[in-house]
Amino acid sequence: xDYMAEATQSDAFSSEIRRAGGPQSRYSTRMSLSVxxxxxxxxxxxxxxxxxxxxxxxxxxxxxxxxxxxxxxxLIGVLKGAAIFLSDLARAISVDNTFDFVAVSSYGRARVSSxxxxxxxxxxxxIEGKHVIIVEDILDTGLxxxxxxxxxxxxxxxxxKIATCLDKPERRLVPIEADYVCFKIPNRFVIGYGMDFAxxxxxxxxxxxxxxNPPGH
Ligand code: IMP
Ligand code: MG
Numbered sequence: 001x002d003y004m005a006e007a008t009q010s011d012a013f014s015s016e017i018r019r020a021g022g023p024q025s026r027y028s029t030r031m032s033l034s035v036x037x038x039x040x041x042x043x044x045x046x047x048x049x050x051x052x053x054x055x056x057x058x059x060x061x062x063x064x065x066x067x068x069x070x071x072x073x074x075l076i077g078v079l080k081g082a083a084i085f086l087s088d089l090a091r092a093i094s095v096d097n098t099f100d101f102v103a104v105s106s107y108g109r110a111r112v113s114s115x116x117x118x119x120x121x122x123x124x125x126x127i128e129g130k131h132v133i134i135v136e137d138i139l140d141t142g143l144x145x146x147x148x149x150x151x152x153x154x155x156x157x158x159x160x161k162i163a164t165c166l167d168k169p170e171r172r173l174v175p176i177e178a179d180y181v182c183f184k185i186p187n188r189f190v191i192g193y194g195m196d197f198a199x200x201x202x203x204x205x206x207x208x209x210x211x212x213n214p215p216g217h
Contacts (some may be wrong), residue, residue, distance in 0.1 A: 024050040035205040036198050039152060044208035047190055053165075054208065057085070058183040060163065061092020064133070064180065072096040073131045074157075076123060078148065079103040080202065081137030084194035085165040085182075089135060100124055104144055123155075133180075137194050139164040142176040149176065165193065166207070183207075 048056075064073070072095070077086035079101050090097060103121035111158030132152060139145055145162060151159055163180035170187045189212075191197050201208075 038200070039200055039211065040119070041192065041204045041208055044191070044211060046206050047185065047188070047209050048193075048207040050205050053182065053193060054088070057088045057165075058092045060180045060182060061089055061094075064089075065092075065094040068095045068131060070095070071131050072098070073133055074125075074127055075099050075133050075135050075163075076127075076152070077101045078136045078144065079121065081196065082135045082165070083192045084131070084202070085137055085163075086135045089163065098125070100127075102148065104148065106144060113187075117144055119151065119198040123152075127152065127155045127157045129156070129158050131159045133161045133163050134166045136162065138166040138168065138177075138182075139176070139178050140168050140171045143174060145177045145178075146174045166190065168196075 029056075037156045073093070075086055075090055075093075077083055077099065080103070083101075091101065100123045101111065101121065102119065104122060105118040105120050134145065134148055134152065136145055140161070149160065149162070154160055161179040162176075164178040166182045167184045168176055168187055169184060189197065189210040190207050191210050192207045193199035194202050195207070196202045197210050201210075
């Protein structure tokens, strides 16, 4: 299956779950038809181990700490996927820093080539004149981050950079690069370390490849 189709399904599944009144209603006949079957993460191939992730996050934290020496920075995490990466990255950064979070809806992203991205939650505190780093889980087509970058630049920060845990350069639809990348990966759908498939697996501590044809289906 084309993994973009999977990503679209993932979004569709989550909104269907929300409309149906929460995850408990997945046991209804309608939900059991539409929610993808659970695949145990232990059966999935590990792409990056917890040790490999921790080493890269630490290195990027040190790089940021050197580059922003004597400054204060604002880390803006993109919910929900970046929450775990941000919490580790912040603890690897030794310069003064604060957090903020934004949330975007990727509804229609896979079908509308213009890339309809909508802001669901804005920043809580002003960033004018501040050194800002947007923290994301994956830079894929680039639609989300180019939208967010444009939005954040309107607030006139002193500087704006992007940190992403993963980068899938092959998938890019708009020209955008991250300043800090833990790993560049091939075009595979991954889960864990904050990343989901149909909202599952965010708590898986390593990064694993979601099988295209789950065993037994
Ligand atoms: P894009 O760069 O606008 O295409 O969107 C990036 C977003 O798509 C990420 O923040 C993820 O939420 C999601 N995404 C892209 N690839 C994957 C994947 O392999 N696993 C889980 N989520 C993904
Ligand atoms: Mg996501």
